[in-house]
Amino acid sequence: MRRALTLAATGAAAAAVTASARRVQRFRPVEPEPAPLDLTGLDADGAARRLAELIRIPTVSSRVPGETDTGAFERYRQKLAELYPRTHAALEREVLGEGALLYRWRGSTDDPPLVLMAHYDVVPVDGQEWSRDPFSGLVEDGYVHGRGAIDDKGSMVAILEAVEALVAAGVTPRRDVYLSFGDDEEVLGVGARLAVQAFTERGIRPWAVLDEGGAVVTGMFPGVPGRVAVVGLAEKGVLDVEVVTSDAGGHASAPTRGGAPARLARAILAIEEHPFPARLHDVVLGMVDAVGRHAGPPYRALFAHAAQLRPALAQVLSRAGREANALVRTTVAVTRLEGSPAANVLATRALAHLNIRIALGETVRSTVDRLQQVIDDPSVELRVVSGSDPSPVSRADNEAFARISAAARTAYPDAAVAPYLMVQASDARHFSQISDSVYRFMPFALSREELAALHAADERISVATLHRGAGFFRHLIAHL
Ligand SMILES: [Zn+2]
Numbered sequence: 001m002r003r004a005l006t007l008a009a010t011g012a013a014a015a016a017v018t019a020s021a022r023r024v025q026r027f028r029p030v031e032p033e034p035a036p037l038d039l040t041g042l043d044a045d046g047a048a049r050r051l052a053e054l055i056r057i058p059t060v061s062s063r064v065p066g067e068t069d070t071g072a073f074e075r076y077r078q079k080l081a082e083l084y085p086r087t088h089a090a091l092e093r094e095v096l097g098e099g100a101l102l103y104r105w106r107g108s109t110d111d112p113p114l115v116l117m118a119h120y121d122v123v124p125v126d127g128q129e130w131s132r133d134p135f136s137g138l139v140e141d142g143y144v145h146g147r148g149a150i151d152d153k154g155s156m157v158a159i160l161e162a163v164e165a166l167v168a169a170g171v172t173p174r175r176d177v178y179l180s181f182g183d184d185e186e187v188l189g190v191g192a193r194l195a196v197q198a199f200t201e202r203g204i205r206p207w208a209v210l211d212e213g214g215a216v217v218t219g220m221f222p223g224v225p226g227r228v229a230v231v232g233l234a235e236k237g238v239l240d241v242e243v244v245t246s247d248a249g250g251h252a253s254a255p256t257r258g259g260a261p262a263r264l265a266r267a268i269l270a271i272e273e274h275p276f277p278a279r280l281h282d283v284v285l286g287m288v289d290a291v292g293r294h295a296g297p298p299y300r301a302l303f304a305h306a307a308q309l310r311p312a313l314a315q316v317l318s319r320a321g322r323e324a325n326a327l328v329r330t331t332v333a334v335t336r337l338e339g340s341p342a343a344n345v346l347a348t349r350a351l352a353h354l355n356i357r358i359a360l361g362e363t364v365r366s367t368v369d370r371l372q373q374v375i376d377d378p379s380v381e382l383r384v385v386s387g388s389d390p391s392p393v394s395r396a397d398n399e400a401f402a403r404i405s406a407a408a409r410t411a412y413p414d415a416a417v418a419p420y421l422m423v424q425a426s427d428a429r430h431f432s433q434i435s436d437s438v439y440r441f442m443p444f445a446l447s448r449e450e451l452a453a454l455h456a457a458d459e460r461i462s463v464a465t466l467h468r469g470a471g472f473f474r475h476l477i478a479h480l
Helices: 044-055 070-083 085-090 153-168 191-201 260-273 282-292 299-304 310-318 322-328 364-375 399-411 427-433 448-452 463-478
Strands: 092-096 100-105 114-119 143-145 177-182 208-218 227-235 237-246 331-338 349-358 381-388 416-422 438-446 460-462
Touching: 044 070, 044 143, 044 153, 044 463, 070 085, 085 153, 092 191, 100 191, 114 153, 114 427, 114 463, 143 463, 153 177, 153 438, 153 463, 177 191, 191 427, 208 399, 208 416, 208 427, 208 448, 227 282, 227 399, 227 427, 237 260, 237 364, 260 331, 260 349, 260 364, 282 299, 282 310, 282 416, 310 322, 349 364, 364 381, 399 416, 399 438, 399 463, 427 438, 438 463, 460 463
Parallel strands: 114 177, 114 208, 208 438, 227 416
Antiparallel strands: 092 100, 100 177, 143 460, 208 227, 227 438, 237 349, 237 381, 331 349
8 A cells, every 4th residue: 555646736727618418427425424433342452452463473475485484474364363263263264375364254145245355464674764663563652553554454453353343242244244365465476366266166246345445545635625535446557567678798898889778778768758648537537526526616616627627637637746647647667777797898688677557548568569669679678577457447336335435434424435546556456357346445544644654664553543444344344
């Protein structure tokens, strides 16, 4: 996760626009005002303690085979069973592959199930300056500190606190509830794919799938003073490409003009100077539409006419900061560079690694084709290392989305609910194969600082936020 977006816009063009039919299905807010969230029976301090215990088990994912401490993952699974005994007694549990967990809680009907997702691997802390030990699981001044406090052990604990309390109260959900907990999300591993495979083999199509992604954010939208719960409907594709060009090499005392490094540099500059086109996709339009109704002037007028101002708004967003830019186009980051291995040797090969996030409406193929056109040099080769197309877009006009929105509004009555495009990849994308209702939302109100600490130093979650998150999941399960 996930820095949510910054929208900056000007109101100038709005007045000139005439109303016309929207091509986008309008997102419908849930009315009337919900009753306040019931938190009785959910133990805030206990939840914080349990999260702290889980943070103390360093389930750090590594892309290097053999470098992951599988013993820590094993201990984590045992600890879950110890901390949530009722859940482990009442639900059926399977371990898929190396350590992905799939729990089934049987409901009272055969209606299609709800799937609640989280992952228990975390990113490393190497090179980060923490003010506290990232794996001490310290609870201090109303916060639980440590790696995974939010991403994503915090989500997992909020889910389990809800399930444990409901089981204790003798509640049976109306439909089956599955808990799908990945062990390798941070390294784009196979855990979630195995869960999807299990559902496919059993012929189960979930009613809804809910994973990390959006959150309840403040101050992200100019002109929108309050909080907004952003629920991800889709995510961009990810593509890793190597740009490679070769030469004969030789001694650096007698170089040739236009060698491999120079050609590579030209290719990188061409990519930089020809960004992918900015387009306002329906999902982003739906987001602008939903927050627009909570905006003050002049933004309200601009956002209200977003559908007619699509091209202009795409341009405005593309210049409104890097997060807003990422919402409207395919982005290309040059990450690794390689040339000659020695100071006095000409490069036989120059290589740049591109990490690309593909906009909705484009594909791996179309992205590579466009890069080739832009580079326009037959001596420069593009090699696809790995790639996945953008996810399909989940529905926002159905009962599942309405229920999740209602639970968000119950937990955060002052917040607007808006659909959202995730610019990062998550495990949830695999579930699009078996459901058109895959949503990305963490029921946590997070400040800019808290969001910035994800995958960085000083990750933490407030005890009150964790408590409210558990309340959200309990409300959702009780109202299926
Ligand atoms: Zn995560």
